[in-house]
Amino acid sequence: MNHLSNLKCEACNANAKRLTSDEIQSLMPDVEGWDLITDQKTLKLKRVFATKNYTHSVLFTNVVAELAEAENHHPLIILEYASVTVYWWTHKINGLHKNDFIMAYQTSLLFQK
Amino acid sequence: MNHLSNLKCEACNANAKRLTSDEIQSLMPDVEGWDLITDQKTLKLKRVFATKNYTHSVLFTNVVAELAEAENHHPLIILEYASVTVYWWTHKINGLHKNDFIMAYQTSLLFQK
Numbered sequence: 481m482n483h484l485s486n487l488k489c490e491a492c493n494a495n496a497k498r499l500t501s502d503e504i505q506s507l508m509p510d511v512e513g514w515d516l517i518t519d520q521k522t523l524k525l526k527r528v529f530a531t532k533n534y535t536h537s538v539l540f541t542n543v544v545a546e547l548a549e550a551e552n553h554h555p556l557i558i559l560e561y562a563s564v565t566v567y568w569w570t571h572k573i574n575g576l577h578k579n580d581f582i583m584a585y586q587t588s589l590l591f592q593k
Numbered sequence: 594m595n596h597l598s599n600l601k602c603e604a605c606n607a608n609a610k611r612l613t614s615d616e617i618q619s620l621m622p623d624v625e626g627w628d629l630i631t632d633q634k635t636l637k638l639k640r641v642f643a644t645k646n647y648t649h650s651v652l653f654t655n656v657v658a659e660l661a662e663a664e665n666h667h668p669l670i671i672l673e674y675a676s677v678t679v680y681w682w683t684h685k686i687n688g689l690h691k692n693d694f695i696m697a698y699q700t701s702l703l704f705q706k
Binding site: 534535538541542545548549554556557558559560561 | 647648651654655658661662667669670671672673674
């Protein structure tokens, strides 16, 4: 059982704590396909999902957007002809919260469906 | 009357000619709000559309995607909580074709609706 399955996002504010490096490293195996990147001095999770065509890209973008609204946690999504790139991080803490790993995990599940 | 109103995208292949600097400069006033940028050595048109909320962002993304499919010319769209950023350029010629200005103009019209 993955550490992230069955977890939901928790409400997050500016006082929420960022994950430590050790916590991040222990969670990375649970989000296969996702890269840990630094963008504008902020740690983020990034995954490029290769799609079959534009219709598939648009559909997947909407499915991820629905998840985002349901959890009230919103990623950056780049919609292109044959790919959708998703970045998860927590704006309020300028870094990664456990929520971001939960969302990345859920995003990958949605792609497989 | 704007130079770009009532124009449709024309089929474009690798032999289509890029716009010259003079042609680009003469078309820029017709796409108010759009910036001419160089990204990965390629000239592109970019505009950030500030939205009211995520629902609005998702809706606008879908409207632009519908236009893209209808014209068979596809932009890069960045969907965020309160903004949608659109980049138009022509992949096949690694630069700007008149089509890109037509699409930028149409995109702005869709945002106003």
